[in-house]
Amino acid sequence: MKFINARSEGESNLQSATVNRSEPHSYGFEHLLNDDSLTERKPLRLLFLLYKQHWTKLFLSMLFFLIKHSPTYILPIVTANLINMASSPSKYGMETLWWNLILLVIVIVQNIPTQVLHISYMSKAVRFVEAGLRSTLVRKLQRLSMSAHGELAAGKLQAKVLRDVEAIEFLSKQFMLSVFPAIISVIVAIAITSSRNLTVMGFFVLTIPTALCIIYFFRKKIRHTNMEFRKQIETMSGQVSEMVGMMPVTRAHGLEQTEIKKMDNTLSHLRSKGYKLDIVEAYFGSSAWVTFQLFQVLCLGFTVWLALKGKIPVGDIVLYQSFFAMILNSISQLINVYPNIAKGFESIYSVTEILLSKDMEAYQGKRKIESVKGSFKFDNVRFGYANSDRHVLSNFNLEVKAGESIALVGASGAGKSTVLNLVIGFNKPIKGQVIIDGISMDEMDMASYRKHIAVVHQSTVLFSGTIRENITYGLPTVSDRQLDEVVRMTYLEDVIAQLPEGLDTKIGEHGGRLSGGQRQRIAIARALIRNPKVILLDEATSALDNESEHHVQQAMKKLIEGRTTFIVAHRLSTIRDADRIVVMKMGQCVEIGTYEELMAMKGEFYQLKMLQN
Numbered sequence: 001m002k003f004i005n006a007r008s009e010g011e012s013n014l015q016s017a018t019v020n021r022s023e024p025h026s027y028g029f030e031h032l033l034n035d036d037s038l039t040e041r042k043p044l045r046l047l048f049l050l051y052k053q054h055w056t057k058l059f060l061s062m063l064f065f066l067i068k069h070s071p072t073y074i075l076p077i078v079t080a081n082l083i084n085m086a087s088s089p090s091k092y093g094m095e096t097l098w099w100n101l102i103l104l105v106i107v108i109v110q111n112i113p114t115q116v117l118h119i120s121y122m123s124k125a126v127r128f129v130e131a132g133l134r135s136t137l138v139r140k141l142q143r144l145s146m147s148a149h150g151e152l153a154a155g156k157l158q159a160k161v162l163r164d165v166e167a168i169e170f171l172s173k174q175f176m177l178s179v180f181p182a183i184i185s186v187i188v189a190i191a192i193t194s195s196r197n198l199t200v201m202g203f204f205v206l207t208i209p210t211a212l213c214i215i216y217f218f219r220k221k222i223r224h225t226n227m228e229f230r231k232q233i234e235t236m237s238g239q240v241s242e243m244v245g246m247m248p249v250t251r252a253h254g255l256e257q258t259e260i261k262k263m264d265n266t267l268s269h270l271r272s273k274g275y276k277l278d279i280v281e282a283y284f285g286s287s288a289w290v291t292f293q294l295f296q297v298l299c300l301g302f303t304v305w306l307a308l309k310g311k312i313p314v315g316d317i318v319l320y321q322s323f324f325a326m327i328l329n330s331i332s333q334l335i336n337v338y339p340n341i342a343k344g345f346e347s348i349y350s351v352t353e354i355l356l357s358k359d360m361e362a363y364q365g366k367r368k369i370e371s372v373k374g375s376f377k378f379d380n381v382r383f384g385y386a387n388s389d390r391h392v393l394s395n396f397n398l399e400v401k402a403g404e405s406i407a408l409v410g411a412s413g414a415g416k417s418t419v420l421n422l423v424i425g426f427n428k429p430i431k432g433q434v435i436i437d438g439i440s441m442d443e444m445d446m447a448s449y450r451k452h453i454a455v456v457h458q459s460t461v462l463f464s465g466t467i468r469e470n471i472t473y474g475l476p477t478v479s480d481r482q483l484d485e486v487v488r489m490t491y492l493e494d495v496i497a498q499l500p501e502g503l504d505t506k507i508g509e510h511g512g513r514l515s516g517g518q519r520q521r522i523a524i525a526r527a528l529i530r531n532p533k534v535i536l537l538d539e540a541t542s543a544l545d546n547e548s549e550h551h552v553q554q555a556m557k558k559l560i561e562g563r564t565t566f567i568v569a570h571r572l573s574t575i576r577d578a579d580r581i582v583v584m585k586m587g588q589c590v591e592i593g594t595y596e597e598l599m600a601m602k603g604e605f606y607q608l609k610m611l612q613n
Contacts, residue, residue: 083315171344362428374564
């Protein structure tokens with residue numbers, strides 16, 4: 001495993017980005033991360049948990065919907081009354097006409113305030129849940145192990161946090177604006193019809209099992225095509241992210257057409273999956289429409305027959321036809337919205353891949369670390385990665401005094417970066433333990449411990465803010481005097497002087513407007529300003545030219561004074577001043593001593609040094 005990949009870079013002082021588990025959660029969705037009843041086979045369970053605290057808002061929203069939608073229920077009744085009055089004027093007076101018209105005007109005008117209240121209560125619940133779900137996903141991502149992040153593509157994660165949460169929010173709105181209103185309309189229409197004629201009501205009820213049969217027939221096909229389309233979207237998102245990151249390499253080698261062909265191939269698959277999904281939804285929608293239009297023709301013929309037989313007034317034909325049309329429209333609405341519901345459920349399956357992941361950070365200790373002296377003991381440590389029988393470290397033993405600088409050298413794969421990951425707490429030994437100041441790392445709260453360490457890695461990636469923001473990342477307050485001192489120690493004065501806005505100059509995405517050496521010095525400044533007790537340097541000067549390296553090496557000497565330092569370096573000349581050098585081979589410590597002692601032994605270190613001469 002490569003030490004600290006680009007997305008989870010250690011030198012940015014990861015404790016700043018790591019969520020403090022004792023910190024209050026503003027959205028209250030922590031229960032989602034520990035709910036064993038939440039599985040990907042129960043998308044409705046997730047929705048229930050998301051809206052658990054918002055039932056009052058949803059109830060009020062539905063209540064105001066029922067009131068604001070009342071004109072559609074009352075208009076057919078008033079229309080039937082007026083037709084019956086016109087066909088039998090001797091039975092009714094003008095007073096009845098005016099009361100019907102006044103009632104109709106009142107229920108129409110009230111639509112404005114009740115519609116606003118309906119949407120207001122719904123939006124408060126939906127928007128809160130949307131932000132809360134994204135916040136919960138971010139918190140879960142911060143708790144996953146570094147190996148889990150190594151297996152997750154950045155583009156896919158972005159698709160889950162952005163696209164899938166948006167689809168779940170849309171699903172919630174579909175339930176509130178389409179599903180529940182449609183169900184309410186069906187219930188009201190059947191209730192009013194049953195109060196006037198049970199025979200007609202029985203005919204109406206037959207439409208419900210018909211709709212269920214159509215949904216059942218298409219359900220599996222729609223779900224399967226949605227799943228294929230969602231996975232293809234995630235694949236494309238991952239490839240786009242990768243393509244953007246590889247742009248310098250692509251341009252440098254003239255491989256633009258290769259990338260274009262690769263993306264075109266992915267887009268071709270996406271187009272095919274999208275077309276298949278559209279055709280399935282077209283068959284589904286048209287089948288439902290034809291079925292219910294035939295039902296409406298039958299309803300018209302049936303009610304006219306009843307009127308001809310004298311069993312219902314003529315005006316009731318309009319009433320029953322209106323209510324039957326309302327039922328058909330509501331059921332058609334449910335049919336038409338079902339593909340969107342299926343997409344929302346597929347997005348729930350997608351986000352639960354993150355929410356239900358058990359690959360959490362290895363250390364779960366609760367002991368807060370207020371201060372660190374910096375003594376380390378690796379006690380018979382054995383470590384290997386999952387799905388691999390090979391041990392990266394085997395019976396590794398090492399004691400480091402507080403304030404001591406230790407250099408780790410050896411061939412690639414010897415286990416140097418693994419030792420650094422053990423120090424940070426990214427890796428946990430399979431056997432043995434790492435002890436810091438007499439405290440086992442198993443007991444420690446990692447966030448509090450990592451506040452006392454700083455890491456500088458050879459692959460520096462900055463975020464697209466200013467130089468000031470990158471250096472002071474995660475620190476609430478930094479004085480100008482501290483910042484100026486750090487800039488001076490890392491020899492950034494000349495760089496900053498050449499920039500149009502000095503420390504407040506935007507450096508572009510990942511620091512793309514700066515050279516590799518300039519980015520590296522900013523990363524070193526970021527470590528310096530934290531005044532850490534433990535420092536980890538993984539080829540920290542590899543990107544610097546000879547002059548810059550000389551200056552930064554002098555700054556490093558000041559940085560490591562009185563601090564425990566772990567250094568990984570392939571250029572052995574850069575570690576001459578280390579207190580001790582640990583030579584690693586096949587995951588074990590084979591030699592240890594000062595630079596002069598190891599050269600005098602003429603063993604493994606001596607052989608490595610000769611290879612570089």
